[in-house]
Amino acid sequence: MCSYLGYPATHFAFRMESDLKPDTQEERPLSAPLWARVFFFGWILVQIAVPLWRSGWEDHPTRFGWEMFSSVRFPPRMEVERSDGTTEVQPINHFVGAPRIDVDFQDADLTAVCGRLPDARRLTLTVPGGQTVLLWDCVDR
């Protein structure tokens, strides 16, 4: 037998008495399996731990830390040393497909860039402060 609102009469009476419990549809007992409990607390732990770990990163903003628009990071400067010993600066953004502020260029693989600059002997990436983040030898690779 259903009440006016389409719920079993006992259920409806319960809802009317449970004034400030609108967030839950049903109060019938639910026994969540162990995996659910492990998943629940594991998820929260990871979702707190990862951004905290990333907040200790050297450069900001960084990935996986919800640090969007939180700081400014300039792309590195790329210096090309040619086989004749001359050097020139090339804008790094000409050699990356999707320039992003949070890319760690010290981890970059510049093999393809060397391929585009046939007479390049070495590529040097430096951050605006002058610190070298990557020295890439085009000849020996």
Next chain:
Amino acid sequence: MTSSIFGTWTGARALAVSRMVVGSAALLRAVVGYGIVSRVLAEGNARVRYFEWLPEPHATGVTVLVVAWAATAIGFAVGWRTRFSGSALAAVMTYTMLLDQQTYSNHLYLLVLVTILLVVANAGAALSLDARGTAEGDVPAWPVTLLKVQASLVYGFAAFAKMNLVYLSGAVLLVYLPREGLLALPESLMTARVLAPLAILSVFAELFIAIMIWWPRWRFQAFAVSLMLHTGMVLFIDPSDRVQIGVFALIMFSLLLQFLPTARGSRIVVWDGHCSFCGTWVRWLKRLDWLGLHSFVRSDELDSMPLNDEIDRDDLRRDADRALQIIDGATRIQAFAAVRSVLEHVPAGFLWAGVFRLWPLSALGERVYAAVAARRRCSLAGR
């Protein structure tokens, strides 16, 4: 505490609406993703891989990847084999994200996380092809709690990350705010005196949302702040990033939706059954009530319905002839506050209706309601 987290069920409709929104956002992101992945993998470009061993798609492979992404996003949005399509969608997006540091974006990461949570939450239990022809059931509440926690963590950590001198000085806004176009701020306003307070305000806004969404008293104001924050970002940040920032906003809104109550029919809306004008409005409100939270009852049908003992039927009937009423447990809301409250509890209105709690909008709303209510007295058309 664990029994209240793991021992309860919840309605599946809010999850279903979130599933549709997230599926649509993923589809939109697939289109953007095609361009990004193609450019990153193009010959001659620098690579910043996470894993050397991860196989990479060639030109045709990128097309196949994005088609799979789009197909699973559509399947997830419409609720076709929801758990399978959602898992496949999460897998495709994770693979894309891990191809290279350049294919990462915060909203793609968030899409992956929210899709996984929606799969776990059984978001296909309602308003889906899977649920066609079956009685609408409930789902365990604990994954919904995780979706809520996720919303808080994203806003909280976003605020936390901005607590640095570079951001608080306004320098980041100076870089990102447009210099040209209709929405460009005049150069005279691009100063630390203007931008620094704006930056500080944005940090407070994110903190406000992260915390206040858990307090029913402030929840709807927090939703409104969230809407303003994301709209501001879409409008004022570099137009080339607009789609991606829009995708981020959609995902966050789908998370905030989980903070609405889910008990179907638990909020009783009593309206003047003798007034055809009111009937028209109620029909509109019914159409917007996708979550099915409201039961709409004509004032002349009150006798047949069970009510909380604390509600006086005679008072209610008399007031219902004058203004819209909402009964939520033992609480009664009426007139403009009732209209606002209905709008706060429907997916199309929950983000913005909270602004009508604030003066002077609240006072203005009450005046308009009173004027319209008085006028409709003159246009009584009977049943």
